[in-house]
Structures are given as structure tokens and as C-alpha cells.
Amino acid sequence: MRNLSRRTVLRGLLGGSAVAIGLPALERFCNDSGTAWAEAGSDGFPKRFGLFFWGNGMLPDRWVPKAHGIGTAWQLSDQLAPLAKHKSRIAVVTGTRLGIPNSQPHGAGAAGILSGRPLLHQGGDTTFAGPSIDQIVAEVIGKDTRFRSLEFGAAAGNGYSFNGPNSHNPAESNPFALFERVFGAGFTMPGEKPKFDPTLGLRRSVLDAVSADLKGLRGQVGAADAKRLDQHFEGVRQLEQRLAKLELAPPKLDACKVPKAPDKAYPDVEGRPQLGKKNQVFCELVAYALACDQTRVFSNFLTMPVNNLLFQGATTGHHELTHNEPGEQKEVHAITVQCIEMFAAQLDALAQVQEGAGTLLDHCAVMGCSEVSLGKTHSLEEMPLIIGGSAGGKLKNDLHYRSEGGENTSKALLTLCRAVGCDLAEFGAEGGKVSDGLGALEA
Amino acid sequence: MTRRRVMLAAVVALGACGETEAPTPAAVPAKLRPAPAAMPRLTRAQYDNTVRDVLGDDLALPATLEPDVAFEHLLTVGSAVAKVSPRGVELYEEAARSLAAQLAGKPERLAKLLPCKPTGPQDAVCLGQFVAHVGNRLWRRALSAGEVAAVAATATKAAAALGSFDKAAEYALVALLQAPGFLYRTEHGEADPGHAGCKRLTATELASRLAYFLWAGPPDAALLAAAADGSLHDPKVRAVQVERMLADPKLRRSVRNWAGEWLQLHEVVKLSKDPKVYKHFSGDLGASAREETLRLVENLALDLDTDFRQFITTRTAFVDRRLAAIYEVPAESDAGHAPVQLPGWAERRGYLGQVSFLGHAAHPVSSSPTLRGAFVRRFLLCDFVPDPPANLNTAIPEPSPDAKTLRQRLTAHMNVPGCSSCHKALDPIGFAFERFDGIGRFRTLDNGEPIDTTGDLDGVPFGDLDTFAQVLAGSPKFRRCVTQKLYGYAVARPTVAGEKTQVDGLAAAFAANGYKVKALMREIALSDGFARLACTGGP
16 A cells, blocks of 8 residues: 555645646557556555567577466476576467568567567668557556666667657666666665755756747747657656655665665676676666666666677677578577576566565566567567566466467557556557457466 | 668669769759758767867766767767657756856856856846856857846756855756757758748858857857858858868867768777687777777878878878787887878778778678678768568578688579679678778688689779779769768758759769868858758749
């Protein structure tokens, strides 16, 4: 119940604060009635959504578990073996396909799996046509927390979190910077009173002036630039809300603690990135960001599509290997296994945080995916998808769901959105659009 | 998301590759259909330079800001397309507070920015003068009375809450630095008296565009003054200002900034190679390679102000010890990059002989004629290189007794239906560089076999890198491409179809002026397409 009381406080405060309204709101996706959002699970803990993404796909022959069903009916495959410890807390979805055209190797798949929409081509350049799933759910379950969402990853580049066309939420690649952002200045330990800060009011006053300027400018520019200003305005609005939250005394959370500060840098060793080490630190950081209720939505972009990183033990870059390694692609297999080990590390970190009678992982739905299945052919059939956690009991675990008819992958994404409290009528667009979820995943 | 390098790119529209074009007189084309108004956001480089030029060059600049995203392969063009993220807004706020606090913490520095001497914490007159004065420089235009009042209102609250005029000035800066007037280069335009039904940039907007093009920074007081009285619209005044700007040392930072964007040097910095395969690799090689490329551009464009085709053909290299070891030449200096002459017998020359090309357009453990060919097409010829079909097995054959070298293996691959059209447009260019391995060291054998570097560029044959460089440098497409890259950088927005004749004309002028980059910058800055805006109901 404590979450409810906190939410009431937040809503009261934001309702009366200086949050400027006046620009047309950005397109809304979830049911915004105010009843469904951020609805806590039956044990009172909020639901969280996570994304874990790695680039360049997998090897379907060694990925898909042989049998399907629940519990003892199925066993992990070669490539999923690192998840053994978490078998009872995951669902593996196989046999689905993206319904969107494969208009650009890797790029189309990334847009399809993350947004359910075809990649948007603008001359020679491309972007997402709509928001990625993390931002769709953040609109509802990200409202109450200091950070609407957090994007990061060991080799994330800019990541693939989109608010809409040409609107990227850049990912953080430096664990120390993420630590500072979440647990540095502005962090108040839940249960403690924030220190009075006389500058907060001034900062909000500045943001009010910025909002007014954006509003004034909006009337003088063309439609495309007006949308850019709307997005800027949305950023200012979110920052105003964050500053308002700094004045709250958040209720005590037993699971919250400040993690150890990470190293300031993780330089390459022998020309190879320290992916595992960096990822481990990120995973623990974000687990405590969730446990301390600083955010309820995260995206961990471990590696990006087309990345040509030198993985441990590999003779050349990942992307090059997916295309040029002959035969059964032992090196590609070993890299995929490393990626799944790093996904397992994310689940480990969440499972190690106790929340009530369960763990943080129980209150999460973590979507593990890549942008293609077989990297060699950029295939969008047989998409890799693993769901970690049950979203507070809404999703079945210890399940291998095999889609025999090649259902649209968007169906699984729609189910995920609904499970964490985003009451969508449909998900995706054009060939990626669905209005039914995958009932077999629902508990 | 920008287009990324694809390993085995891609089908090139071959029809477009064989096109030749004769130089035409450097007259302004009659058929320009100008682009609509744009609203570029300051790129990271422009943000930094604006802060430095206006507030002082000793300030600690923000460690992180919203990353620039490329469009048409240029970050400056992307700045007119990409939206700022909520995280970006957060970073702008942090940056504004940090910069303002640094100044408020140094009273003597703040005093230099103040046009008046405050009589007390609540000196509203002096505060208003400060906001108008610094605001004018930061926003590159005069602030309206209402705008001054809005900024001063917050500042006055700060003075009341924190008890000093310095705090008022600090919060005035916090507000000015987060405002759209600072972060965006707004271009609304005004009726163009010379072209009925069309618009042009206002004199103030023109001043900004000139300054961010030629200086990668804000207009100075003299340029703002020429804008304020409208005289900048006078072609003679514009020419005088452009001449003054071309002679200013700040030109150098813009030339460097442009070359960095054009040649993807922000990616080159991240160069990564397997040190077991390439013992010359170290983590700072990318930064060193980037600097070498910039030094060559500066040398030709500014120091010598000479024929820029030498960028491709020169035998002068700017090397530090790391690069000297890779190029097998003596390093002239222990400290940084110094010019050396590559020996006459050496095949290496120009930019295409540099690590920032040879190492960048390659794999972590091997060379790649395909990546190198695609890079040349995209960035030096401005050809559109589409992505390969997505559902194609792009694997190249393994070495065999019949096909030992990478060239032989790729040639086999080129005969596979579905692969041939892509690779035939890219690989024959890339073969020119095959005597340079994946980090850029010279070699004569690949897998024990001699290397064949012959090929043709859109039908013009070459024998090796030396002759390829001659063919490329003489190609009309190369000069058109350099012109397009500089024009896109100058106007800071996507180029529209109606500007084709403008860019064609500028490319011809580039040739007529002896391929001098500075002269091309002058032509662009004085061109119609640079200052005019779209017409209603067509041209």
C-alpha cells in the first residue's frame, strides 16, 4: 500500500506544480485513464519493464529448445544454457516473425522488434517510425519515478530507444556516469528527508521561462520543426517533474541501497572491450535504481546491430563472423552464448534484490532480444525473444512457447506491454501491427 | 539512426557512376529553387565555440551533451533534423548551471561581461543591461524587451533568494543558456525584395549562418553590427565581411570541424584493431590518425591555400612516431605530427594512404576492398550506396588453392548472382588499396600470393594506389562531392533538389578557382542558395 500513498502524494504535488501545459501533448499510446497506470502487483510492489538487447542475432539451430511447454516439458538449448539458473523465471518465445519489410539489413529488424513498425527511410537516412517499446510503457509506468526511463549498455553507442522519428534517447556507455546520474546529487535515500535546496525553485522558474520561449517559437516554424520543439518541450516538462520530486521525502524502501561506485573507465584490454565486466556493473546499478524506485523502465543495449567488436576468444569482429565464418559458425555460437551470459547477469542482479516475499525480478518483465535471428542472412523469421520475470504474476514462467504458425512477434510485445500495466488496444503499425497478444504467455 | 557501414555493401546505381560533367562558367545558376527555412540546433562543436567566444575560453566545458546525429552523413545537417531527447534537456540544464556557476565564482570574469557596475543585489537596471548585452551575443540577435524581462525575472528571484547581484547574473546565464534562442539557430526569413514571392534570411540570420559556416561559432560584434543595420544584405558589405572572416584565425577551427564531419573522423577516433594481428595498434592510434588527416586538410586549404586535389595525391604525410612506424618513414619530431615526404618509390600517398582511411574502412583483423570501395563511393564521390539485400548470404568464399588472396576470393563472390551487382561497383575500387593491410601497413603478398591492384573507376583504368589517386582526383565527381559536403555543412540542413544547379555551379567555380577550398568557401558564402529561402507557389 505504501506505493499507493506515495503515488497520491506525487499526483497531488504535480497537479499543483508549475508544470506548464500549453503545447499539444505528444502522441499518447497507452490508455491514460489514470486507473491502469503504475498499478502495483498483488503484493504491493510496482511492475517494472526492462529491455536487454544484443546485436547480430543468434543461430536458430542451436537457439530453439527442442521441446516446448511448461516446466519439465522443455529444456534449455545450447545457446540458452547460461540461463539454467533462471529457467523457472523465464519464458522463451520462438517461431515468431516480424511482419515488417526487411528494407535494410539489421536496421529494419531493430525497428521491427523494438517498435513493431517498419523502418522509416528518409532519402539515404533511416529512423524509427514510432516509439520503441520501452518508451511506450514508460509513458505509463515511468510517471511516478525520478527517471522516466534509463538507457545504457556496455557497447551501446546511442542505443535504440526512440520517442518517435529522429528522436533518440541516447544510451549511457559509462557506468560511472550512470551511477552519478542516479545516485549522485539529487538522490535522496527513500525514508530520509531531502536537504532543503534554495536553488530548486530558481531552476524550475528557469524551466518555466524556457517552456514559454518554446511555446512562442513553435508558432513561427514549420510543421517538422514544431514537432522538434514539442519533443524539446516534453523534455523540459519531464525535467520540471523531476525537480518537483526532489522536494519529496520518498517512503522507505527496504530493498534500496546505494551500490558501490563503479570504476571511472573500463578501457579495452588487448584490443577487446571489457563487455562482461562493464555489463555486470551496469546490471547491478540498474537493479538498485529499480529497488530504490528511481526508475521503473530500463534498456540495456549490450551491443548494437552490425557491431564488429572483438569478443573474448573470437578471431575477428562479431558482424564479420556472422557473415564470413564458414560451416556451423562455432565462433558466432560462442559469442551468442557470451551475450546470453550477460543477459543472465542482468537477471541475476535483479533476482538478488529481495522485495517482500519475492525478488525484484518477480516484479519485472525483462525482454531479451536481438534485431535478427540468423545474422548471416539477416533473417526476420524465428526471432529470438526471452522474457525474464513474471511482471508481478501476470506472465507465465518456465515456459517455452513455440509459435507453429509463425505468429507476428508484435503479439508478444503487446502482451508484455499489457502485463506491466500499459493498456494498449494494439501494438505496431503496418505489417507489424497486431491487436491480439499471445494468450499463452499470460498467467 | 544513421546509415552504418555494411560489411559487404551494396548495389550501386551503376548508371550514376559513369556520368561525366564538363566545367561550366562560375555564374549563379538561374534555376535555383531555394530550400525552406530550417532550425538547426547547435552541434556539440558549435555549442562549445559559442560558449568560448562569448563567455571565455577558460571555462570547463560540459563533459557530455546530447550526441550529434548525422544526416546525409554530416552532423551539422543532422542538427536540423534530430530532436533533442529528455536526457539532452537534462544535460543542457546541467551544462548551463555549471558554466554559469564557474563565471559567478570568478567576480573579475563576471565583471568583464557586465556592461555596468551594479549598485547592489537588486540593481534592476544593470541586470537588464547585462541580460541584453550577454543575451545579444549568446542568442546572436537582439533580445526583445519582453525577452529581457523574462530572463531578468528569474534572475531577480535569485538575487532575492541568494542575496547577491552575482547570483542574479548567474541565474540570468542559466536561463540564457537553456533558451531555444541559444540552442537553436532559428531562421524565419523575411520577404526577399529581389525575388517576388520568395523569402531570404534576415540580415541577423545571415550573420549567424555565415559565422557558423566560416567560424563554427557565433558572429562577433562587427558582424552583428552589420546585421543590425541591415547592411549585410548589400552584396558589397557581405563580401567585405566574408573576406574579413576568411582572414580570421577562427576559420581554421571550422575547416577542421568540417573535415572531421566529412571524413567521419569522430568514428576514426574509435579505431579498434586486434593487437595480436596488428602489433602497431594502440588505443590512441585513432586519435593520432584523425589529427594527421586534419593537418593535411589545414595544410592544403589554409597554410598553402592550394589545389585541394592534392589531398588525394600528395606525397607529404603528417606523422607522429606511431604513424611513422606504420608508414615506415622516419619521424621528424618527438612531439606530435610533423610533415615528412614519402619516398618517390612508395605507393602510399595522400588521404587514401592514411590510417584514417585504410584502417577505418577495414575489419579488426583484415583489410576490406568492399568497405574501402564503399567508403570512396559514399564520401569521396557522393554516390548513393544502397544497403545489400537483407535476405542474402553475403559470405565470401574461404581461401582455396584457386583463390588464395582476398581479391581472388571476392572475385569468385562477384560471380554469384545477387552479389555481383553490389561488389562490381565497390570491390574494383577497393582492390587499389590491397597492398595496404587492415591497419594501413604496406605489404606485397596476401596469403603468400602477389597482390593485383589493377582496376577501374567507372571505366577509367588504374594500376595501383598511385594511379588510382590520379584518376580519383581528376574525377568531376570528386570535385562535385567536396563541394556538396562543404555546401551541406554551410547551410546546416538537408540540401533540396532545387539546389542542384547551385551546387553544380559552385563545383564548377571550385575548378575554375584552382580547386582552392578557401575560394570555394567564399563562393558558397556569397551564393544565392546560402541566403535565400523558399518561394511560395514555386520559384
